[in-house]
Amino acid sequence: MSSNHGTNCPRCGKKSMLSDDVTGEQFCSKCGFVISEKSEESGPEWRSFQKDSGSNPARAGAPSSLTIHDMGLSTVINPLNKDASGKPLSTSMKSTIERLRTWDSRSQAHEPVDRNLRQALGELNKLKDKVSVSANVLEKAAYIYRKSLEKKLVRGRSISAMIAASLYAACRDTQTPRTLKDIADAANVKRKDIARCYRLLHHELELKMPVVDSVQCIARISSKLKITEKTKRYAIKVLKEAQERKESAGKDPMGLAASALYLSCVKNGVSVTQRDIAEAAGVTEVTIRNRYKGLKAEHITND
DNA sequence: TAAGATAAGAGGGACAT
DNA sequence: ATGTCAGTCTTATCTTA
Numbered sequence: 045m046s047s048n049h050g051t052n053c054p055r056c057g058k059k060s061m062l063s064d065d066v067t068g069e070q071f072c073s074k075c076g077f078v079i080s081e082k083s084e085e086s087g088p089e090w091r092s093f094q095k096d097s098g099s100n101p102a103r104a105g106a107p108s109s110l111t112i113h114d115m116g117l118s119t120v121i122n123p124l125n126k127d128a129s130g131k132p133l134s135t136s137m138k139s140t141i142e143r144l145r146t147w148d149s150r151s152q153a154h155e156p157v158d159r160n161l162r163q164a165l166g167e168l169n170k171l172k173d174k175v176s177v178s179a180n181v182l183e184k185a186a187y188i189y190r191k192s193l194e195k196k197l198v199r200g201r202s203i204s205a206m207i208a209a210s211l212y213a214a215c216r217d218t219q220t221p222r223t224l225k226d227i228a229d230a231a232n233v234k235r236k237d238i239a240r241c242y243r244l245l246h247h248e249l250e251l252k253m254p255v256v257d258s259v260q261c262i263a264r265i266s267s268k269l270k271i272t273e274k275t276k277r278y279a280i281k282v283l284k285e286a287q288e289r290k291e292s293a294g295k296d297p298m299g300l301a302a303s304a305l306y307l308s309c310v311k312n313g314v315s316v317t318q319r320d321i322a323e324a325a326g327v328t329e330v331t332i333r334n335r336y337k338g339l340k341a342e343h344i345t346n347d
Numbered sequence: 348t349a350a351g352a353t354a355a356g357a358g359g360g361a362c363a364t
Numbered sequence: 365a366t367g368t369c370a371g372t373c374t375t376a377t378c379t380t381a
Contacts, residue, residue: 236358243359296373317349328374333351351380357373364367 157193164189164207167231171211174230177220184214191249201241205233209241216253221260223298225326258283258292261301261325268324269316271305279308282339291342295335299327303335 165186172182189210192198198206208231215222224242228235245251259280266276283304286292292300302325309316318336322329 239358294372299373318351319349329350330352330375331373334373337351349381352378354375354377356375360369360371362367362369364365 160193160198160203161190164193164203167204167207168211171208171227171230175211175215175222175226177211177215177222178218181211181214181218181220184217185211188213188245188249188251192245195248197244197248202233202237204231205237205241206245207231208233208238209245212238212242213245213251213253216256217251219254219257219260221256221264223326256297258287258297258301258304261298262305265298265302265305265321265325269320271309272312272314275305275308275312275314278312279304282307286339286342289342291338296327296331298325299331299335300339301325302327303332303339306332306336307339 168182168185168189185207189207192206192210208227211231212222212224212227214220215227224235224239228238231238246253262276262279262283265271279301283292283301286300286304302321305325306316306318306321308314309321318329318332322332325332
């Protein structure tokens, strides 16, 4: 299935880039960074038929015709029940995808909806390269967008904003740490517009989202800076304590994670400026200071 | 120069009108 | 529907060590 190329990941620098023969994309097994997709298809099918009968493989038909017709849709819903890393899907995910495939065939019959969908998926395709998420997340995003179409939520709103919101929702749902800002920058849509659409999706589709895990945020920030494992662990400990005391309720998880990390750096004598961390986390220094104040006051009592 | 403080403003949720 | 309120986060500017 996946073969190890041993090349360095552009994001985290680890020698962990793998390529997926099914989807044709290269991804980092450590941080999930995806480089490219849409390489050549059609290999597996042809090969298997050749082996079977030894005859001319022409009967396989045109392996690329589906791809062309669907404009990348077939990438979103491939016929194998595997996720991006080649592992079998969970049963719940499997049924989700099954439903999606049904939808897929249906949507081709409904022209007006299909037009909108194509445009949206085209946008999603562009987004994918900029925010680099796994194919798994893309599927989810496409699925969410379809449901929003079905509920007529897109009417009166821009497709870009809605597809961006769908993608954000998919990231949230799959615990892929991407901020609204990340996606806003990639989509060239204002943050607040995406946020509005996301809330709409969340409310109307009754999506059950796991709370953003600040621990993952720490991992993400640390990977941008040179943070030692020890410092990271300390930050996580601080964060856990804050969560237990409900000190974290209603706060931006990124800001919280950034501050915990900053506190940890100070405690461990690592010289890092608030500015560095703020930049890596995508929050302002002021936010770090505010959270830092709270974390510190609480942490001292527990030292 | 980095860190802390302060003020003004945006955006949205809860709740009442 | 519209308005108010408390709370959060951001931007900008100034002060402090």
